[in-house]
Amino acid sequence: MMIHPQYDPVALALGPVEVHWYGLMYLLAFAAAYGLAWYRSTKRDNWTTDMVSDLVFYGALGVILGGRVGYVLFYQFGELLQNPAYLFKVWEGGMSFHGGMIGVLLGMLYFARKYKKTPFQVLDFIVPCVPTGLLFGRIGNYINGELWGRVSDGGYNWLTYFPQAAPFDVQQLQANPQLQELMVEVNGQYLLPRHPSQLYEAFAEGLLLFLFLWWYSSKPRPRMAVTAVFLLGYGISRFIIEFFRQPDADQGFVLLGWLTKGQMLSAPMIIIGFALLIYAYKRGIYDWGKQAAY
Structure with missing residues (x-):
């Protein structure tokens, strides 16, 4: 690590x-x-x-x-x-x-x-x-x-100890004493392994x-399709990676005990992106290429 x-x-x-x-x-x-x-x-x-x-x-x-x-x-x-x-x-x-x-x-x-x-x-x-x-x-x-x-106990080689997170690591240890075996001391600070x-x-x-x-x-794509793919790609990526990212200390989990603010803001991007992609191909308007509409 x-x-x-x-x-x-x-x-x-x-x-x-x-x-x-x-x-x-x-x-x-x-x-x-x-x-x-x-x-x-x-x-x-x-x-x-x-x-x-x-x-x-x-x-x-x-x-x-x-x-x-x-x-x-x-x-x-x-x-x-x-x-x-x-x-x-x-x-x-x-x-x-x-x-x-x-x-x-x-x-x-x-x-x-x-x-x-x-x-x-x-x-x-x-x-x-x-x-x-x-x-x-x-x-x-x-x-x-x-x-x-x-914090992760997965033992992955890329897990990282963040000295900047020391106060939060101590808080997590107090709430979850079983994490004691994961903690290391670095320059007088007690740190837990975290996902980078x-x-x-x-x-x-x-x-x-x-x-x-x-x-x-x-390649030629229907108008709106590229934007839709961006919304889908970012929304899905952010939503998944939020499961590995520490929620903001002043926010925590905002819904259902597991949904973060980042996931709450990304979910509409996924929905809108999916709807736009379907609509784009249904309309079939191209701005360049053989089927371009002028």
């Missing part, structure tokens, strides 16, 4: 200027999205590099604003009611994928209106570029030692989803 190395959160320091790993992951995510979208624009009619620049800008704005607002509304609403200024305390951290997704959707709707395209023409074009951002984001979570997984769920998510929601979406969207 591994011990999380507790990386310095600052990736690069140039005098008073500090570049944090998580900020660097965002930069890499936006750069990858731009590069991939630029490449896709060379393979599609009615798309230009200027459009791609605008598209990525609105998407980045949606991720940052929507991610922060979504985190506060979905996970820290009580704190917001007590202190509305908490919404603007971005230096304290806190981003939500589902909030970021809503922010990106609003940005894409504005882009579609500006360039006189349908919303799904825009979404089908850009969503294959999104999973790389999820990949970098989850790697950033792992580097920061946050959003760790649940950040890496599970990086692999499933990031790498695998990207590879599948890139392949799927490389």
Whole structure:
């Protein structure tokens, strides 16, 4: 088993200027999205590099604003009611994928209106570029030692001791004394083996989803289908991996004694994605290829 190395959160320091790993992951995510979208624009009619620049800008704005607002509304609403200024305390951290997704959707709707395209023409074009951002984001979570997984007695070689989870490990030991045999002492801290769920998510929601979406969207598909597959792929991956991820301490299980907030927010994505996929193939409208509708 591994011990999380507790990386310095600052990736690069140039005098008073500090570049944090998580900020660097965002930069890499936006750069990858731009590069991939630029490449896709060379393979599609009615798309230009200027459009791609605008598209990525609105998407980045949606991720940052929507991610922060979504985190506060979905996970820290009580704190917001007590202190509305908490919404603007971005230096304290806190981003939500589902909030970021809503922010990106609003940005894409504005882009579609500006360039006189349908919303799904825009979404089908850009969503294959999104999973790389999820990949970098989850790697950033792992580097920061946050959003760790649940305790496991499975003995898998990749289980990880997270020093950042020490207070929670002690609490779990007090509630479940049988975990004593799994606990180890590291620099005076008592730790339990946990799933590195950040890496599970990086692999499933990031790498695998990207590879599948890139392949799927490389051939003519009905309008809405690519977006539907993204919703299905992310929703299913997130729902499953939540069984290995430690629920947020201030949230716990929100329904039925086992459903987490992440699963509750992902379930509608699965339902909507499935319905959209059926509807897309039933309509059979193609934006490119031999059956393209002009």
